[in-house]
Amino acid sequence: MPSVTSPIQSFKTRRERLLAWMHTQGGGIAILPTAALRPRNRDNHYTFRHDSDFFYLSGFKESDAWLVLIAGDVDQSILFCEGKNPEAEIWNGKRWGPQAAAEYFDFDQSYDVSERDQRIPELLLGHAQLFTPLSNVSNQQLLTHVHDWVAVAQRKSRGTRATPVKWLDLCEPLAEMRLIKDATELSIMKEAASISAQAHVRAMQATHAGLHEYELEAELLHTFRKRGAQGVAYDSIVAAGANACVLHHPAGNSVMHDGELVLIDAGCELEGYASDITRTFPVNGRFSGAQRALYEIVLHAQKEAIAHTSPTHHWNAGHEAAVRVLTQGLLDEGLLKGTLEQALETSTYSRFYMHRTGHWLGMDVHDVGTYRAPPLGAEDRPWRMLEQNMVLTIEPGLYVRPAEDVPEAFWNIGIRIEDDAVITAQGCELISRGVPVEIAEIEALMKG
Ligand code: GLY
Ligand code: MN
Ligand code: MN
Numbered sequence: 246m247p248s249v250t251s252p253i254q255s256f257k258t259r260r261e262r263l264l265a266w267m268h269t270q271g272g273g274i275a276i277l278p279t280a281a282l283r284p285r286n287r288d289n290h291y292t293f294r295h296d297s298d299f300f301y302l303s304g305f306k307e308s309d310a311w312l313v314l315i316a317g318d319v320d321q322s323i324l325f326c327e328g329k330n331p332e333a334e335i336w337n338g339k340r341w342g343p344q345a346a347a348e349y350f351d352f353d354q355s356y357d358v359s360e361r362d363q364r365i366p367e368l369l370l371g372h373a374q375l376f377t378p379l380s381n382v383s384n385q386q387l388l389t390h391v392h393d394w395v396a397v398a399q400r401k402s403r404g405t406r407a408t409p410v411k412w413l414d415l416c417e418p419l420a421e422m423r424l425i426k427d428a429t430e431l432s433i434m435k436e437a438a439s440i441s442a443q444a445h446v447r448a449m450q451a452t453h454a455g456l457h458e459y460e461l462e463a464e465l466l467h468t469f470r471k472r473g474a475q476g477v478a479y480d481s482i483v484a485a486g487a488n489a490c491v492l493h494h495p496a497g498n499s500v501m502h503d504g505e506l507v508l509i510d511a512g513c514e515l516e517g518y519a520s521d522i523t524r525t526f527p528v529n530g531r532f533s534g535a536q537r538a539l540y541e542i543v544l545h546a547q548k549e550a551i552a553h554t555s556p557t558h559h560w561n562a563g564h565e566a567a568v569r570v571l572t573q574g575l576l577d578e579g580l581l582k583g584t585l586e587q588a589l590e591t592s593t594y595s596r597f598y599m600h601r602t603g604h605w606l607g608m609d610v611h612d613v614g615t616y617r618a619p620p621l622g623a624e625d626r627p628w629r630m631l632e633q634n635m636v637l638t639i640e641p642g643l644y645v646r647p648a649e650d651v652p653e654a655f656w657n658i659g660i661r662i663e664d665d666a667v668i669t670a671q672g673c674e675l676i677s678r679g680v681p682v683e684i685a686e687i688e689a690l691m692k693g
Contacts, residue, residue, distance in 0.1 A: 252304060252429055252516075253304060253349070253350060253351060255304075255427055255429040255430075256301075256302060256303055256304040256350065256351075257322075257351050258427075259301060259302050259422065259427075260302050260303075260314060260322050261320075262422060263275070263302060263314065263415075263418065263419070263422070264314055264316045264320045264322075266418050267314070267316035267374075267376060268316050270374065270376075270413060271374055272316040272317055272372075272374065273315075273316060273317075273372045273373065273374025273375060273376055273409070273411075273413075274313065274314070274315050274316075274317075274368060274369060274372040274374070274375055274376070274409070275312075275313065275314040275315075275316070275375075275376035275377065275415060276311065276312070276313055276365065276375070276376075276377050276391065276394075277296070277298060277299050277302065277311065277312045277314075277377065277378055277415065278296065278299065278310075278311050278312075278384055278386075278387055278390075279295050279296045279299040279300070279303075279305070279307075279308060279309070279310045279311070279312075280293070280294060280295055280296040280299070280308070280383065280384070281308075281384065281385075281386065282308045282309070292476070293308045295308075295517070296381075296383070296384070297423075297517070297607075297608040297609055297613075298378055298381065298415070298416070298419050298423075299312055300517050300608065301419065301422075301423060301608065302314075302419075303324065303350060304350055305324065305326065305341075305346065305350060306517075307326055307327060307340060307341060308327075309326070309327050309358050310324065310325060310326040310327070310358065311324070311325040311326075311358065311361060311365075312324060312325075313325070313365065313368055314376075315368070315372070317371070317372070321353045321354065322352050322353055323352060323353060323354045323355065323356070323368070324343065324346055324347060324350065324352045324354075324355040324356075325343075325355070325356050325357070325358045325360070325361045325364075325365075326340070326341060326342070326343055326346050326355065326357075326358055327340050327342075327357070327358055328340075328342055328343065328357035328358070328359065329342035343355035343356055343357055362393070362394070362397075365394045366394045366395075366397035366398040366401060367398075367401070369394060369395060369398040369408055369409060370398055370401060370402055370406045370407070370408065371406055371407050372407060372408070372409060373407040373408070373409060373410050373411060374409060374410075374411045374412075374413060375391070375395070375409035375411070375412050375413070376412075376413045376414075376415050377391060377412065377414070377415060378414070378415045378416050378419070379412065379413075379414040379415070379416065380414050380416045380417075381416055395408060395409055416613070417619075417620075417621060419613070420613035420614050420615070421614070421619065423607055423608065423612065423613050423614065424605060424607075424612075424613070424614035424632075424635055425632060425633075425634050425635060426607065426634045426635070426636055426667070427634075430518065430607070431634065431636075431667060433515055433516045433517075433518045434518050434520065434606075434607075434636060434665070434667070434676065435667075435676045436515055437474065437478075437512070437513055437514070437515035437516075437518050437519065437520040438512075438520040438522070438665045438676040438677040438679070439676070439677075439679050440468065440469060440472045440473075440474050440513050440515060440520070441469070441511065441512040441513050441520040441521075441522045441677065442522060442677050442678065442679030442680040443468050443472065443679055443680075444464070444465040444466075444467075444468035444469055444511065444513065445465070445509060445511070445522055445524050445680040446679070446680050446681075446690065447464050447465070447467065447468050448461045448464045448465050448483075448509055448511075449524065449526055449680070449687065449690055449691055450690065450691065450693065451464045452501065452507060452526070452528055452530075452691065453501075453528070453529075454501060454502055454503040454528050454529060455500060455501070456500070456501050457497075457498055457499065457500055457501070458483040458484070458485055458488070458496040458497050458498070458499050458501070458507075459483070459496050459497065459498065461483045461496065461501075461507070461509060462481045462483050462496035462511075465481050465483075465509070465511045466481075469513040472513075473515070474513035474514060474515045475513075475514055475515065475516070476513070476514055477511065477512070477513060477514060478512045478513060478514040478519035478520060478521060478610045479512070479519070479521070479610045480495050480496075481495070481496050481509070481510070481511035482494055482495065482496065482508065482509065482510035482511065482523075483495075483496035483497075483507065483508075483509050483511070484507065484508040484509075484510075484659065485499045485500065485501040485502070485505055485507050485528070486499070486501070486502060486505035486506070486507075486657055487657035487659070488508075488659075489506060489507070489508035489525065489644070489657075489658070489659025489660070489661075490644040490645070490646050490657060490658075490659040491659075492599075492600060492644070492661075493510075494508075501528045502528060503528060503529045504527075504528070504529065504533065505527070505528050506525050506526065506527055506528070506532075506536055506658060506659070506660065507525070507526060507527075507528055508523065508524075508525045508659055508660065508661055509523065509524055509525075510522070510523040510661060510663065511523075512610070512665075517608050518607065518608055519606055519607065519608065519609065519610040519612075520606075520665055520677065521606055521610050521638050521640075521663060521665060522663055522664065522665065522677045522680065523640060523642075523661040523662060523663030524662065524663075524680055524682070524687075525540065525543075525659070525660045525661060525662065526687050526691065527688075527691075530688060530691035530692060531688060532684055532687075532688070534654070535652075535654035535655050535658065536658060536660075537684060538578055539574075539578070539643050539645070539655065539658055539660055540660055540662075540684060541574075541684070542570065542571060542574030542575070542577075542578070542643065543571070543641050543642060543643055543660045543661070543662050544662055544682065544683070544684075545570050545574070546566075546567040546568075546570035546571045546574070546602075546641040547567065547639055547640075547641050547662050547664070547682075549566040549567060549569070549570045550563035550564070550566050550567040550602050550603070550639045550641060551563070551639055551664075551666070551672075551673065551675070552566065552672075553565070553566040554631065554637070554639060554666055554668070554672065554673040555631060555668065555669075555671060555672040555673060556630065556631055556632060556633055556668060556670070556671075558630070558631055559627070559628035559629060559630050559631065560616045560617075560628040560629050560630075560631065561616075561628040562628075563602050563603060563639060564601055564602035564603070567602045567639075567641040568589065568594060568598065568602075569585070569589065570641075571594055571597070571598050571641060571643060572585060572588045572589055572593075572594040573585055574643075575588070575594055575597055575643070576588060578652070578655070579652055580597060580645065580651055580652070580655060581593055581594065581597075597643050597644060597645055598641070598642060598643055598644070599644070600640075600642065602639060602640060602641050603637045603638040603639050603640055604637065604638055605635070605636065605637055606636045606637055606638050606665055607636060612636075614635075615629065616628065616629060617629055618630075631668045632668060633668050633669060633670055634667065634668060635667075635668045636665065636666065636667050636668075637665075637666055637668075638663055638664065638665055638666070639663070639664055639666055639675075640661055640662065640663030640664070641661070641662065642659070642660055642661030642662070643658070643659070643660050644658075644659040644660075645657065645658050645659070662682060663677075664676075664677045664678060664682070665677040
């Protein structure tokens with residue numbers, strides 16, 4: 246693994262790499278906003294979360310900020326951010342302000358965002374190509390702003406200077422960059438996974454009959470925040486008993502009962518990076534016969550998927566391996582009928598396993614990056630090969646709803662086991678194994 250550079254240098258290196266890519270496309274100017282601050286109710290906003298692409302290139306976490314990159318005779322990176330304002334800072338906390346931000350984050354120039362609408366049209370002059378995250382639909386205002394700025398630039402130019410006539414999407418090159426994590430990212434992601442694993446251990450140890458799902462959510466949050474994570478990477482799923490058959494059941498008011506399983510799918514976000522772990526365990530600390538049988542199938546499926554997760558495998562190999570094991574297990578336990586090949590061909594397993602075995606993991610919990618080989622285009626592209634320093638989840642599961650043709654012992658059992666894996670030279674490294682996964686280890690931990 247390359248050595249970890251300072252995060253500030255990492256952000257700069259990424260800007261340089263994107264600028265180099267822009268040059269391969271003929272050069273031009275790029276404009277990227279951070280996320281919008283979203284109102285929640287009177288005088289109150291949802292907790293601000295920066296835009297992932299913007300943060301990836303800037304390291305800047307404040308709202309109302311824009312990044313401009315110029316791939317020209319001289320490359321430039323320019324930040325627009327909120328100006329210093331002592332009165333506003335009394336209410337909302339310190340701001341960097343353009344000058345200090347430029348020095349700390351190593352931008353060539355920086356301006357108060359109040360100057361944005363005047364300066365960006367000037368910066369557009371002389372550039373025929375404009376790059377923006379066009380296919381990122383979360384910023385509804387971006388295109389309106391860009392249209393306005395191009396219109397002003399056209400008026401200023403009076404036909405004498407180039408203005409953008411070709412608009413290119415930044416999302417695909419950024420997704421390709423983000424798919425392969427650098428050393429700084431890997432070290433943050435390992436720490437995030439370690440924090441989340443510890444939180445799962447705490448929740449397992451706290452579990453007993455009579456607790457509510459929300460009480461386990463509180464145990465998870467305790468460790469996330471205690472160890473410095475900024476919050477959750479997604480709302481914690483804590484699902485008691487039958488609730489586990491709802492894949493994204495948010496921690497609610499349900500009480501956990503003796504004899505049931507509880508499924509926790511939870512991960513913290515640390516310095517902008519997600520972790521994503523699922524464990525399923527018995528409320529009373531001992532797996533029953535039916536629970537044990539299905540758990541062993543899911544665990545076996547995860548082991549097979551892990552064995553098919555390496556640079557010699559393509560993206561879908563782990564899923565295919567997991568589905569085979571799960572389907573054979575469902576046949577063995579009498580939940581499916583027929584032969585393995587028939588069940589696979591007709592996808593009868595999908596009644597009990599309706600999601601895929603993983604997803605890319607990074608700044609977004611379902612991170613960017615195509616699962617088929619680039620470039621984007623036809624649907625029949627082959628699955629992409631895994632590469633060193635990609636990060637993904639491996640998360641098989643089984644979810645059994647009551648039905649006449651299903652043995653009653655399995656009704657309402659929902660099991661998922663999810664770990665986070667970094668692709669290495671030979672295989673993959675599981676970075677979330679600070680929480681046990683084997684039945685004997687889980688039972689020993691819960692015994693105390
Ligand atoms: N936590 C959502 C997922 O596992 O994809
Ligand atoms: Mn996941
Ligand atoms: Mn998950």
